Amino acid sequence: MSARPNQRNIKWVEGLRGLTSVLVIVTHLSRALDFPLFWPADEKDVSPRLLQLPYLRIPWQGRIGVPIFAFLTGFVCAYKPVKLAYIQGNIPASLKSVARSAFRRPPRLVLPAMIATCISFVLSCFGAYKASNHCDSFWVRFDSPTPAPFWDNVGRLITMLITTWTSTENVYDRHQWAMRPLLIGAFQVYIVLVATIGMRFKYRMLVHVLVITYWLVNVNALTETFGAMLALGTLLAELSQHRPTQNFLTSHQRVFAFIVAPLILLIGGFVGSYPAEHEDWAPWSLRLHRFLTDPIGDQSRGSIIVPKGSDVQRRTSAFFIMCTAISIFLSPFLQKLLSHRLLIWLGHHSFAVYLVHGTILRTVGIWIVYGISGEPWVEAGKNEDGSAQEQVWLAPRGRPHKMLAVLVFTALTYTAAWAWMKWVDTACARATMWLENKVFEDEDADGGKDGQAEKGYVHANANGPVPRPHDGERTLPPP
Structure with a gap:
């Protein structure tokens, strides 16, 4: 029996990217306007809201957007070189593809990110973040640049343009913290591809599995978010083009698509529902916490999913993303759903959405909820005994203003993303192409x-x- 159509059709990748950009937006909306959605209940011994229940809470509680982007980076960076090397049997072309892709990756990330940072800098100079600096949402205040004299602001801009790629710090757009590890991760994929090119299939698979295992047993920060997800993307990029694997899945398609994939997705979704805080406020989350972090009850070790010393929130989210990726790989039905043209359109604009949504949320979105002026505002001083007074922050105007802010913010974000792709991203792509043509030789041309x-x-x-x-x-x- 012939291989499945998904061996050639990977539109679902773009659809998954589009869905992820939507998840990033709803996560940051919940952080800014309804932070208790990150908890299993608003208070202890209080019934949870509908969106705080397992599975339903996943889109709002965050932690899944960046790992999906990492997985997609590993998949996309590996797909074409693997196809050239092992499907078409052209190893030199595969290596050349890796070289060109590695050259394009930095400017295609750095140039748009710099422009987005500069836009936020201009808004900061005009005091656009005043309401964000004074609102009662700690997350919004943390994400907003503090006021500074103009030349101090200029100096800070220059520093942030550098530290975004050295230490992930960018006070003008803190969402860019993921840019540096994603850039480094892409080169992890390129190195693995070059190091394994020419290996037999089973040994390449062994390398990919060992890389995933290495990152999962490593309890340092973000290893499961980037390293493991990137390696999983590379592994599935290979398997999606391996004819014997695809033929095997085709011959057992109903079992994998309608039994195995849903079961994996259900297990991963429950683990991925682990709350950000207050896991003891609901019976289901407390049981999950004990099972994952202290299965034998003596605090001596963690579990396979959450090794002792690792970040339980990120580990559970990474487990969910791995289960989701495997389920999509096994299920043509899920791939077809993700190949919907709306999701593909969203995927085409996903990078632009990621760059512009934070600035729009901290300005227009917050203006609607708290007012443009950021007043009345009185900075906390000292009490008569010398102790610090408690700061009183601006309170939101009410639920209708929050609903209006969500609608306006969403419309502005996707309008801005469309304009960004039409003009800004196109200009960055042309600049990168010009530079690539200048640097690389065209063997078929006189040059x-x-x-x-x-x-x-x-x-x-x-x-x-x-x-x-x-x-x-x-x-x-x-x-």
């Missing part, structure tokens, strides 16, 4: 000879052009 001469590999002939080799004669490699 290839010039490039060889520039490096000393082709010697000019004083009496005319360099002689061409005879048919079948190969030029000698450079010394």
